Amino acid sequence: MWERFKWxxxxxxxxxxxxxxxxxxxxxxxxxxxxxGLLSIGVINVKFETGYVIDTLSLADKEPSLYAMYLxxxxxxxxxxxxxxEWNQKLRLTARVIISAMxxxxxxxxxxxxxxxxxxFCREPVHLGVPSSIPENIEQQVRRYNAELEVDxxxxxxxxxxxQKLYIGGLARIPFLxxxxxxLRNLSAEIxxxxxLHKNGSYALLSDENTEVRLxxxxxxxxxxxxxxxxxxxxxxxxxxLSQIPKDFQNSTIILDSEQDASRNLIKNQGNLQExxxxxxxxxxxxxxxxxxxxxxxxxxVQSALAxxxxxxxxxxxxxxxxxxxxxxxxxxxxxxxxxSRSGISVYS
Numbered sequence: 001m002w003e004r005f006k007w008x009x010x011x012x013x014x015x016x017x018x019x020x021x022x023x024x025x026x027x028x029x030x031x032x033x034x035x036x037g038l039l040s041i042g043v044i045n046v047k048f049e050t051g052y053v054i055d056t057l058s059l060a061d062k063e064p065s066l067y068a069m070y071l072x073x074x075x076x077x078x079x080x081x082x083x084x085x086e087w088n089q090k091l092r093l094t095a096r097v098i099i100s101a102m103x104x105x106x107x108x109x110x111x112x113x114x115x116x117x118x119x120x121f122c123r124e125p126v127h128l129g130v131p132s133s134i135p136e137n138i139e140q141q142v143r144r145y146n147a148e149l150e151v152d153x154x155x156x157x158x159x160x161x162x163x164q165k166l167y168i169g170g171l172a173r174i175p176f177l178x179x180x181x182x183x184l185r186n187l188s189a190e191i192x193x194x195x196x197l198h199k200n201g202s203y204a205l206l207s208d209e210n211t212e213v214r215l216x217x218x219x220x221x222x223x224x225x226x227x228x229x230x231x232x233x234x235x236x237x238x239x240x241x242l243s244q245i246p247k248d249f250q251n252s253t254i255i256l257d258s259e260q261d262a263s264r265n266l267i268k269n270q271g272n273l274q275e276x277x278x279x280x281x282x283x284x285x286x287x288x289x290x291x292x293x294x295x296x297x298x299x300x301x302v303q304s305a306l307a308x309x310x311x312x313x314x315x316x317x318x319x320x321x322x323x324x325x326x327x328x329x330x331x332x333x334x335x336x337x338x339x340x341s342r343s344g345i346s347v348y349s
Contacts, residue, residue, distance in 0.1 A: 022082040029079030033072045094122045095158045095189075099170030099180055099304075101129030103136050110203035113194055114167070122167075126158050128180065129172055138336060138347060141172075145179055146344040159189050169194035169203065174300050174307050175324035175338045179345050181311020193273065193305035198264035206305060208268035211260075215279055218254045222287055225252040228294035229323075230287035232256060234280060235301045236266050244333055245299055253299070254283065265303055273309055281313030288319040297323045299334060316342035323348050 100107045109125035128148060130141050151157065159166060166189050172180070184191060194205050213236075224230055231253040233240045239262050242250055258266065267273050284296055296319065300307060314322060321341045325334040337348040 022085060026079040026082030029075045029082065033075035033079065092121060092123050093162060093164040094118060095163050095166045096122050096125040097128060097158060097166065097168040097170075098125060099128045099168070099172050099177065099308075100132055101141055101170075101172035101176055103132055103134075105132045105171045107132060110194065113203050113205055123158075123163075126153075128153070129170075129176070138338075141176060142338065142345055142347060145176065149183060149344050154183055154187060159187065163189050165190045165192065167192050167194060168308065169196070169305055171196060171304060173326050174302070175326050175345075177304055177307035178298070178300070178311040178314075178322070178324045179338065179340055181308035182314040182340055183311075184308070185312045185314060193270060193308065195265055195303050195305045206268055206270040206273055210269040210272045213267050213272055213276065214259050215276070216257050216259055218256060218283070220252070220254050222254070222290060223252040224290055224293055225249055228292045229297055230254075230290060230293055230295075231297040231299065232280070232283060232287070233299040235262055236276075236306065237264050237303055238262055238301045240299055240301055244327070246334060249297060249299075253297075254287075256280070256283075262301075267303065267306060273306055276306060277309040277313055280310055284313065284319055284322075285315075293320055295323050295339075296320050297325065297337075299325050299327070301327065311340075314340060 096109050098107060098109045107127045109127075111119065114122070130137070130144050134140070154166075166184075166187070168180075168184070168191060192205065194203050196203050222230065225248055227248065229249070229252075231245070231249040233242075233245060233253050234256045236258050239257065240255065242253070242255065245253055260266065267276060287293060287296055298310075300310070302310070321339055323337050323339050325337040327333070328335040338345045339348040
């Protein structure tokens with residue numbers, strides 16, 4: 001009930017929000033200052049000589065009022081400060097990123113999902129990934145990612161000069177989405193996710209009511225395989241069958257499902273998204289601490305935003321390298337993977 005009330009309250013505030021609220025009040029204060037100044041010098045003073053009825057209406061002249069002039073100056077300064085504070089705060093401190101690394105996927109940032117109060121102050125959108133016009137090539141995408149990591153693209157180019165907020169989302173293979181999430185793990189800027197809706201193909205922010213999607217208790221205990229690897233299978237968009245997982249991991253994979261039925265865009269609230277990724281991060285921490293653990297393998301069937309957010313949980317030094325596997329629907333199996341380490345990503349063999 002509390003989550004629903006909170007969501008309704010926040011949504012109601014958004015409808016009341018204008019593009020330039022402080023600018024609007026600042027202009028009003030400046031206009032009020034002008035009116036107060038006119039009153040102080042008698043330009044629009046009106047004198048009423050009244051009996052039982054009004055019989056005289058005239059302009060009157062008087063000496064300027066010192067107190068009215070002080071009030072006028074104070075109102076003007078207040079209005080100017082309000083205008084300056086808003087324009088200074090919103091001066092292109094919001095960055096926009098779309099990840100598009102699949103053939104035929106648009107690289108245009110979905111402007112329509114942003115509020116009018118945000119659009120005027122956003123920086124130019126940035127596209128990450130190999131352009132959609134180029135046939136899919138895993139090695140080429142790996143090289144592109146490592147080049148973007150080498151130049152520290154988020155801190156030095158996308159959020160440079162005090163960037164405070166980042167909108168990010170898009171479409172790519174799950175392993176690359178997780179890898180891009182790992183790039184975000186040390187950012188101090190506020191991160192806002194958007195997802196492509198499966199029903200109508202449009203993009204939307206994760207701003208719906210928190211339905212508190214939760215994980216069931218894992219079906220297998222923590223265990224390493226003969227190679228010293230631990231594995232997690234998380235099926236939220238579609239269920240993951242144990243038979244789909246490579247044989248080397250079938251006896252040592254922790255299967256994670258939600259308490260709700262699997263579905264596309266299952267999580268529609270950013271807070272719920274972060275709670276889910278935190279649970280996955282805790283399990284990875286636990287597996288990494290097992291004696292003899294060398295790698296963590298991930299088999300993920302999740303929405304794009306959750307894949308990115310899970311990547312933010314990667315911690316070199318305290319966790320083993322991640323190996324993120326990609327599912328091929330045509331063969332109903334995981335056919336390739338990339339390995340994520342502190343130095344970047346590489347094709348796993």
